[in-house]
Structures are given as C-alpha cells and as structure tokens.
Amino acid sequence: MARSPFPPAPTAPPGAAQPPGRPGQAPAPRKDTSDRRTLVVGRGISVQGSIQDAERLVVEGTVESTMINAHELQVAHGGMFRGEIEVEDADLAGTIDGTLTVRGSLTIRSSGRLLGKAKCRRLQVEDGGQVSGHLEMITGAAPAPEAPAPVAAPAAPEETPAD
Secondary structure, three states: OOOOOOOOOOOOOOOOOOOOOOOOOOOOOOOOHHHOOEEEEOOOOEEEOOOOOOOEEEEOOEEEEEEEEOOEEEEOOOOEEEEEEEEOEEEEOOEEEEEEEEEEEEEEOOOOEEEEEEEEEEEEEOOOOEEEEEEEEOOOOOOOOOOOOOOOOOOOOOOOOOO
16 A cells, blocks of 8 residues: 655644634635635746636746636746736736736736737836837726617507597
C-alpha cells in the first residue's frame, strides 16, 4: 500500500477549543475573491492551448491561448500572455501580446507592456507602463440583451348598433 504524499492534517489536542460548527468538520468557506476558481501559471512554466472555467487567471510564466474568457486576469512582472482574452478586470505588470478586451478596469503597472490590440472601459497606466498598438475605449452602458418586439393584438371588429 502506497503512502500519501501529503502529511496528515493536524489534530487539536484534547480540551482545545473547536471551531464553530459541528465537531470534526471544517468551518464553512468564506465567499470572497480567494474562493474563485483560480489558475496560477507559475514562473518558468509555459502553457499552450485552451483554458476553460477559470474565473481568475494569474500568469507568472507564459500562456499562449486562442481565446479565454475569465473574470479577472493578472499578469505578474516577468509573466507573458500571448493570444486573445476577454475579462472583467485586468492587472498587467508583465506583457500581453495579442488581443485584450476588458469590460471593466485595465491597470498597467510601471513594468507592464501591452502589445497588440486592446479595448477597455476604464484605463490606468502607471508611470513607465507601455502601450504599443491599438487601444480603444468602450463607452456608454453595457449593451442590454435585445427584447422581442411587442406583437400587436388584432383589432376587434367594431360593432354597429342594430336598427
């Protein structure tokens, strides 16, 4: 029988205070940004291909992808993203080379480089941050889904009084 590569979870000594909840159970997870489905591509790691269902993408190494949809993108200093990505918010301290669409805020840090084509609603560029290529600002309210056109009811025939 193989031994688990992970050490056993620590147990509380007898008489130690238990966290709230049922005995022997972990406390309920908090719902915050750390609970998002996060993919971290670490330094020295290169990923090519499709990434799906990641709500938050942190790039410290290199990512090459044709199209990614995520809620949040963070490219760390020294990180490189090549391809096309659409996100709600992006924080760029590394390099993006490709097409970036940010429905919310795009922050380019002093070490950040944006190459290619980008669209964003709000933009903040720190002193030293670089933008090369085409930048377009998204203006106006977010487009609402089209509602079906109302269908007019047929007019009722007019009644004429009987003589």
